[in-house]
Amino acid sequence: AQSVTQPxxxxxxxxxxxxxxxxxxxxxATPYLFWYVQSPGQxxxxxxKYFSGDTLVQGIKGFEAEFKRSQSSFNLRKPSxxxxxxxxxxxxxxxxxxxxKLIFGQGTELSxxx
Amino acid sequence: xxxxxxTPKFQVLKTGQSMTLQCxxxxxxxxxxxxxxxxxMGLRLIYYSASEGTTDKGEVPNGYNVSxxxxxxxxxxxxxxxxxxxxxxxxxxxxxxxNTEAFFGQGxxxxxx
Numbered sequence: 001a002q003s004v005t006q007p008x009x010x011x012x013x014x015x016x017x018x019x020x021x022x023x024x025x026x027x028x029a030t031p032y033l034f035w036y037v038q039s040p041g042q043x044x045x046x047x048x049k050y051f052s053g054d055t056l057v058q059g060i061k062g063f064e065a066e067f068k069r070s071q072s073s074f075n076l077r078k079p080s081x082x083x084x085x086x087x088x089x090x091x092x093x094x095x096x097x098x099x100x101k102l103i104f105g106q107g108t109e110l111s112x113x114x
Numbered sequence: 115x116x117x118x119x120x121t122p123k124f125q126v127l128k129t130g131q132s133m134t135l136q137c138x139x140x141x142x143x144x145x146x147x148x149x150x151x152x153x154x155m156g157l158r159l160i161y162y163s164a165s166e167g168t169t170d171k172g173e174v175p176n177g178y179n180v181s182x183x184x185x186x187x188x189x190x191x192x193x194x195x196x197x198x199x200x201x202x203x204x205x206x207x208x209x210x211x212x213n214t215e216a217f218f219g220q221g222x223x224x225x226x227x
Contacts, residue, residue, distance in 0.1 A: 009154070034215065043118075043204060043218040044157075090156060098164065100147045100208040100216035101172070104156035 002027050004093050006105035013081050014113045021076040021108050023091030032096040033074045035065055038088045038107075047089075050074065051096050061085070086112045116140050118219035120205050126225045127195045135190040135222050137205030143217075144210035146188035147172075148180060150201040151221070157204060163188055165210065195226045 005024045013019055025031055032051045036044040048059025055067040065076045074091060088109045092102040121136045139146065144165050149157040149172075159172030163182040177199060179191045188207075192199055202223050206216040 004156075036218075041221075043220045044206075044216075045218075046215050049215055092157075097212055098145065098208075098210075099214040100145055100206050101159060101162055102157070102216065103173075104158070106154055106156045 002093070002103050004091050004103050004105035006089075006091055006108050008108050009106065010109045010111070012111040012113060015083050016080050019076075019078045019081045019085070019110070021089050021091075021110070023074045023076065023105060024072050025074065025091070025093045025103075026072065027093050027103075029095060031074075031093045032099060033065075033067060034092045034094070034102065035059065035063070035074075035076050036090045036092060037061075038090065040087075044090065047076070081110075081112055083112045083114065086110055118205055118207055118217055120203075120219035120222050122222060123220065124223050126227060127192075128227055129196060131195050132191065132193050133195065133224075134192075135203055135205075135224075136187070137189065137219060138187045139205075139207040139217070140186065141207060141209070141217065142185070143207035144185070145208045146182065147206040147208075147216065148178075148188070148190045149204045149206065150174065151204060152201050160190065160203075192224075195224075197226045200224060200226045 035047040091105040094102040118139045147162040148160040151157045161180040163169045166185045205219040208214045
């Protein structure tokens with residue numbers, strides 16, 4: 001079955017600390033992977049995507065993610081978190097030729113302590 | 115840049131009532147999608163339209179119908195609303211083809227009482 005798992009429902013980090021959000025996927029074909037961010041009451045904004053090439057991808061707002069095929073993982077990282085990063089983060093997987101037909105994880109809510 | 119626009123933003127329905135959620139995109143995208151978002155479940159695909167004139171079921175199509183009115187517009191209809199359809203609904207669009215990503219609207223928060 002195709003699925004995306006985000007093991008952490010809620011994470012709290014201190015401002016300035018590093019962040020890693022976990023994502024594991026199960027997908028029958030070559031995965032096209034995404035991280036989206038959702039601020040309260042807003043739609044989803046794309047942080048970064050990966051299909052092929054360098055397994056470390058850079059995104060907006062200082063985020064990066066690393067694709068590890070052997071672990072079926074696509075973890076999101078940021079070296080230093082800002083208070084404005086507090087939001088919900090979604091990992092998603094889909095077919096490379098239909099980028100909107102996505103399977104989403106459950107989401108990870110990030111809180112940032114001052 | 116408007117991007118993907120959804121109307122209405124909020125709606126309360128009584129069980130059994132019908133309504134249509136509207137979605138329009140101004141990016142000349144070929145593909146459009148409807149998702150619902152429920153707490154702890156992420157977003158789930160209801161229906162999608164790969165191109166004008168085509169529609170297909172997603173993961174959770176029961177209780178919904180869609181219409182791809184033209185290239186810009188993709189509507190979602192609830193014929194007889196049920197409390198289980200209380201959710202936040204998102205419309206998205208993509209250019210289509212290879213390696214394209216989805217752009218999302220702001221969402222419609224629907225409550226069925």
